[in-house]
């Protein structure tokens with residue numbers, strides 16, 4: 144059972160009612176369950192059984208230092224995409240020999256910093272980037288371990304903005320060019336080729352694209368080895384989808400679209416791809432973000448007003464797109480439920496924030512429990528790509544973040560103050 148659930152009519156984070164959290168810490172607010180984070184990590188780890196592996200947490204999903212500390216303590220590696228994320232990972236206690244650095248646009252100063260920290264590997268996305276790493280490693284008189292991020296041209300069947308494994312995407316080296324690029328890398332004196340990296344997208348809710356990718360990677364490793372290139376490491380990326388629809392059920396709540404019914408768990412995906420990857424004899428790393436943190440986080444907001452036009456009913460809340468961008472950015476769905484269930488009545492509404500854009504919405508034409516001013520709403524599965532995308536748009540303060548552990552609550556990031564707007 145999830146650590147975020149109803150006990151009778153009260154929505155709870157572990158042992159603490161959301162209504163009390165909203166009262167004590169104010170809204171808008173992010174709430175995380177420490178035990179759900181740990182459970183997510185350990186169940187993914189269990190899927191590997193006795194096989195050696197490293198789970199790198201993708202910091203981009205949520206880089207709150209208190210959350211990073213949990214993953215570091217669990218022994219996770221770090222998937223980073225900037226010098227800032229490397230700094231955060233090291234500060235949080237991640238082992239320096241576990242970060243892998245991805246991203247299509249690494250700057251010289253970022254490469255230098257990563258070389259200085261002797262990170263595990265650069266996941267290289269272009270020939271020019273390889274040349275930059277080689278040049279900077281030579282200048283620093285060190286060697287750089289690299290994998291190439293291979294773009295296998297496999298459709299993740301996800302939202303176009305978070306699909307990364309097609310040849311029309313900016314990511315990685317086309318699979319067809321891989322052999323030539325590895326051969327070139329093997330001639331560079333400061334470069335140590337260790338392996339192959341791939342990441343085909345995010346919020347992938349089918350097993351097949353992962354299996355196809357694993358087969359493609361295994362096939363390529365065979366070809367590279369025939370060409371005399373030593374590959375001993377696979378970083379298989381992340382992208383495991385989570386259940387955004389019907390995340391929580393209660394007899395008083397409307398039943399949502401069943402699109403996410405029966406989606407494979409990250410463990411199901413690992414079980415499907417692991418035999419293919421292990422067959423290569425390589426060490427296997429993965430780098431999930433969303434699936435480790437999304438369902439452990441909730442965005443909490445309060446209803447300010449309700450209003451009706453001739454065409455629509457609106458619920459105006461105190462949270463906005465600057466606090467949780469996913470619905471505005473990708474039309475993403477978060478189930479919205481009341482912190483306290485007071486009624487079995489439903490209404491079809493748009494849930495909107497105070498920002499001066501019609502794009503500022505959390506839900507459109509959504510059946511929702513009937514709510515009125517002062518009631519507290521929870522947007523579920525908001526732990527990933529939530530707070531990290533906040534801004535001060537419209538002069539709004541970034542929300543606070545709190546962590547619940549049993550009956551205890553800790554502020555892990557205070558609400559911003561007006562002074563911090565300057």
Ligand SMILES: Cc1ncc(COP(=O)(O)O)c(C=O)c1O
Nearest residue numbers: 201245342345381382431432433
């Ligand atoms: C290179 C890389 N690895 C891992 C991830 C994490 O993906 P997810 O949060 O879907 O698991 C991303 C996300 O975009 C990524 O770009």
